[in-house]
Amino acid sequence: xxxxxxxxxxxxxxxxxxxxxxxxxxxxxxxxxxxxxxxxxxxxxxxxxxxxxxxxxxxxxxxxxxxxxxxxxxxxxxxxxxxxxxxxxxxxxxxxxxxxxxxxxxxxxxxxxxxxxxxxxxxxxxxxxxxxxxxxxxxxxxxxxxxxxxxxxxxxxxxxxxxxxxxxxxxxxxxxxxxxxxxxxxxxxxxxxxxxxxxxxxxxxxxxxxxxxxxxxxxxxxxxxxxxxxxxxxxxxxxxxxxxxxxxxxxxxxxxxxxxxxxxxxxxxxxxxxxxxxxxxxxxxxxxxxxxxxxxxxxxxxxxxxxxxxxxxxxxxxxxxxxxxxxxxxxxxxxxxxxxxxxxxxxxxxxxxxxxxxxxxxxxxxxxxxxxxxxxxxxxxxxxxxxxxxxxxxxxxxxxxxxxxxxxxxxxxxxxxxxxxxxxxxxxxxxxxxxxxxxxxxxxxxxxxxxxxxxxxxxxxxxxxxxxxxxxxxxxxxxxxxxxxxxxxxxxxxxxxxxxx
RNA sequence: GGCGAGUUGGCGGAGUGGUUACGCAGCGGAUUGCAAAUCCGUGUACAGGAGUUCGAAUCUCCUACUCGCCUCCA
Numbered sequence: 001x002x003x004x005x006x007x008x009x010x011x012x013x014x015x016x017x018x019x020x021x022x023x024x025x026x027x028x029x030x031x032x033x034x035x036x037x038x039x040x041x042x043x044x045x046x047x048x049x050x051x052x053x054x055x056x057x058x059x060x061x062x063x064x065x066x067x068x069x070x071x072x073x074x075x076x077x078x079x080x081x082x083x084x085x086x087x088x089x090x091x092x093x094x095x096x097x098x099x100x101x102x103x104x105x106x107x108x109x110x111x112x113x114x115x116x117x118x119x120x121x122x123x124x125x126x127x128x129x130x131x132x133x134x135x136x137x138x139x140x141x142x143x144x145x146x147x148x149x150x151x152x153x154x155x156x157x158x159x160x161x162x163x164x165x166x167x168x169x170x171x172x173x174x175x176x177x178x179x180x181x182x183x184x185x186x187x188x189x190x191x192x193x194x195x196x197x198x199x200x201x202x203x204x205x206x207x208x209x210x211x212x213x214x215x216x217x218x219x220x221x222x223x224x225x226x227x228x229x230x231x232x233x234x235x236x237x238x239x240x241x242x243x244x245x246x247x248x249x250x251x252x253x254x255x256x257x258x259x260x261x262x263x264x265x266x267x268x269x270x271x272x273x274x275x276x277x278x279x280x281x282x283x284x285x286x287x288x289x290x291x292x293x294x295x296x297x298x299x300x301x302x303x304x305x306x307x308x309x310x311x312x313x314x315x316x317x318x319x320x321x322x323x324x325x326x327x328x329x330x331x332x333x334x335x336x337x338x339x340x341x342x343x344x345x346x347x348x349x350x351x352x353x354x355x356x357x358x359x360x361x362x363x364x365x366x367x368x369x370x371x372x373x374x375x376x377x378x379x380x381x382x383x384x385x386x387x388x389x390x391x392x393x394x395x396x397x398x399x400x401x402x403x404x405x406x407x408x409x410x411x412x413x414x415x416x417x418x419x420x421x422x423x424x425x426x427x428x429x430x431x432x433x434x435x436x437x438x439x440x441x442x443x444x445x446x447x448x449x450x451x452x453x454x455x456x457x458x459x460x461x462x463x464x465x466x467x468x469x470x471x472x473x474x475x476x477x478x479x480x481x482x483x484x485x486x487x488x489x490x491x492x493x494x495x496x497x498x499x500x501x
Numbered sequence: 502g503g504c505g506a507g508u509u510g511g512c513g514g515a516g517u518g519g520u521u522a523c524g525c526a527g528c529g530g531a532u533u534g535c536a537a538a539u540c541c542g543u544g545u546a547c548a549g550g551a552g553u554u555c556g557a558a559u560c561u562c563c564u565a566c567u568c569g570c571c572u573c574c575a
Contacts, residue, residue, distance in 0.1 A: 012505095030575070038575090045575050077573070169570075175503050176571060218573090240575030241506090247574090272506080273569070282574055310513070310524095314506085316568065323513065326525055336538080354515090362514055366523045447534055454536085465537050476537095 002059045004356045006236070007314060009244065009268040010168055014358055017267065019235050025060050026234035027053065028226040028265065030243055031069040031124065034105035035078040038112050039288035040304075040319055041240070041274040041281040047305055048271045048313040048359065049238045050118040050388060055355045058347070058386070067121040068229045070222060071109075073102040074127050074205055074215055094203045102126075112291040115301030117388035123229050127221040131207045134216045134224040137258050138196045138209075146257040149211050150187035152199035156253060158192045165192075165253050168268060169245035194250050196220050219250040227255065232262025241270035242280075271313040278318075294319075302389045303328045309361040309387065330369075331389065337372055338381040338391060347386035348379045361387075426488060427477045429495030430457070434464065434475050456494060460487045 004017040019025040029049045032042055049067075056065045082097040090097055110120075127134075138154055141147035146160045158165045158173055166173055177191050184191040195217035200206030206213040226234065232255070239248065248268065255264040273280045276287045294304055306327040311317035348371055354363035364387065371380035385391050434453060441447045454464045463478045 032575080033573095040575095042575050048575095075573095169504080171504060171571075178503075242570065242574055244505095245570060246572095271575070273575075275568080278568075280569070280574090284573060312514085315514095316507085318513095320513095322525090326513080330524075333538090360515075363516090363523090366515065369523055442534075445534075451535075463537085466533090466535095467538065468532085 002352055002356050004055065004059060005358055006267055006269060007358050008266075009241075009270045015267065017235070019060065020233055020266070022060055023064050025056050025065045025236075026230040027056070027065070027067050027236040027238065028222070028230055028234060029067070029069045029121070029237070030222060030239035030247070031071050032105075032109055033072040033075045033077060034102045034109065035075070035081045036105065036283075037108050037290040037292050039281060039283070039290045040294070041288065043113070043116055043291050043304070044274050044308055044313075044317065045238060045240055045271050046113050046118050047116055047308045047388075049269075050116075051309070051355065051361060052236070052238070052269075052359060053119060053121070054386065054388060055352070055359070058352065059356075066123070066230065068123045068125065068226065069121040070225050071102075071106055071124055071126045072221055073098075073106070074221070075218065078102060079204055095205055098205060108292070112295070115295055116291065116305050117302055117390070119388075125225045125229060127216070127225070128205075130221065130225050130228060131216065133228050134220045135197075135207070135209050137220065137224050137227070137254065140258050141196065141254065144257060146253075147196055148189065152212055152214065153185075153187065153195055154197040154211055155188060155193040156196055156250065156257075157189055158194075158253065159190050161253055161257055164256055166249065168252055169249050171245060171249075194219065194246065196254070219247055220254060222247075222251050223254040223258065226251075226265075227259065232259035232264065234265055236267045236269060237265030238269040238271070241272055244268075244270055269313075272316045275316045275318050280316075299324055300328070300395075302395065303331065305388060306331060306365075309365060312362055313359055331395075334368070334372055334380060334384055335391070335395065337374065338377050338384070339393070341377045341381055343385060343391065344378040344382040347383040351383040351386065423479065423488065423491075426491040426495050427462070427479065430462075430491060431475050431477050433495055434477070435473065438466070438473060438475070453494065456490075460491055462491070 005014050006017055007013070008015045027049070029045060032038060038046075046069075049069075053065065053067045056067075078098055078101065079094070082094050082101055085097050085101070086092075086094060092100075106126075138147060141156065142149065142154065145157075147154055147156050149155075162173065166176075173190070173192050197209060197211055197214050197216060197220075199212055199214045204215070206215055226237070237248070237251075252264055255262075273282075275281060279285060279287060281288045291301075291304065295301060303324055307319060307323050308317065310323065310327070348367060350367035350370065351364045354360045354367055357363070364383075368380060368383055368387075371377075371383060381391050434450070437450050437453060441450045457464055457477065461479060465476045465478070467474050467476065
């Protein structure tokens with residue numbers, strides 16, 4: 001069995017993964033707060049941990065991995081956004097707006113992440129479906145002396161767990177208190193104490209609790225939901241490195257104090273940030289663009305995924321159009337090579353080996369380059385698919401409708417399932433006419449008419465490529481987009497053409 | 502101020518003590534009406550300094566620079 005090695009942020013070392021139960025490898029990854037479309041930075045952990053999910057399924061079996069990624073649908077940012085919508089003229093009450101906003105955002109999230117080739121996790125719990133579990137966990141923490149109620153809030157007392165608090169992020173409570181730049185609420189016993197539960201105003205989302213009507217603090221949902229779905233000990237916890245403190249530190253404090261019999265998460269993985277011009281992409285800096293922005297600009301989702309995989313997850317990643325263009329060309333080359341070739345039953349051992357070594361995706365892509373030969377196209381195809389990139393037959397951007405025609409009369413249509421029959425016929429006839437013109441032009445050494453036809457086809461969105469097969473000319477016409485009614489008529493006109501002199 | 506990560510050729514990016522990474526771009530060539538695609542060949546690197554070692558991109562120390570967290574964040 002392949003041995004997976006991962007860099008555990010908790011120990012700052014690479015460690016061999018030894019699942020608690022190989023028949024049920026359990027992973028939790030922090031998901032989005034759903035109030036806005038996912039930007040590229042939000043997408044990185046989705047892609048990174050999707051690769052890990054695929055690797056775990058490969059090694060331990062598809063039915064032996066449980067992957068949980070939460071949807072945080074209760075949060076002050078959501079409330080703020082909903083209020084803004086209200087002030088902008090939405091007459092409904094706040095809770096109704098919030099429900100619509102979160103539902104819609106979850107829909108966007110799923111659609112956008114699907115474009116990136118990410119599999120759906122095993123479970124995607126919504127925080128609002130786990131309020132009772134959160135309340136129960138908080139009650140337990142209060143009972144054990146790890147939390148206290150104050151002015152309608154419940155706070156975690158970091159002084160009750162000084163032995164463990166700060167271990168993950170390598171911080172001392174004293175240092176953080178000394179360096180704090182934020183005003184401290186007067187009811188906190190220690191400035192580092194954080195909110196487990198807070199009171200809600202009458203119009204805000206709220207649930208009844210022993211401390212009055214309120215809502216959970218930021219960190220508790222991950223502790224409650226990971227416990228509910230994965231138990232008090234599980235294998236892997238992932239998220240962006242900016243979550244290491246305070247979010248993950250606080251999760252650990254809550255979970256370990258509520259369930260001291262368990263280990264909580266054994267291996268912690270943190271992906272580095274996406275950068276723009278050398279600076280972290282973030283909403284507060286305003287230098288972000290969404291996945292949807294890139295898709296709308298015409299970048300296929302798998303090109304975005306490829307660019308992400310080109311950078312190791314523990315290094316900052318830059319999005320540049322130059323890199324995206326290279327990725328697109330590389331994928332095109334691989335698709336050309338694998339089109340119509342059956343995929344091998346298993347991905348290449350080199351690819352698996354690279355991924356098993358702390359998710360070395362750049363090395364995995366390098367292994368793919370090595371496989372990019374006609375002799376190894378079957379392995380290439382299986383490996384490309386394993387990484388969550390498309391393959392020629394299923395990718396919706398590469399095998400654009402196109403036909404090829406040789407002078408021998410051999411006639412080939414690619415992607416027939418997606419190509420309307422009349423367009424096939426029009427392209428085929430045009431290809432035949434092109435070959436006639438071409439043969440005539442070669443004989444006369446005058447390519448004027450051929451070039452004119454190429455130009456007209458290009459204006460219809462149809463690219464012309466001439467190659468040779470067995471020494472004979474072969475023309476390939478590729479429609480880069482769906483043709484409008486008018487363009488289709490013009491194409492048929494080209495097919496009929498004027499008579500050759 | 503505290504803590505942490507990083508600095509590899511024109512660009513991207515592997516590589517943790519000793520043999521070409523790889524890709525893109527460039528250059529030369531084959532093929533080619535043009536173009537595309539394909540094929541062959543090819544140069545350039547380890548931030549700076551000191552140390553350990555027979556030998557360092559790889560280990561140690563120092564310096565410089567970049568970035569992140571400490572406030573919502575993926």
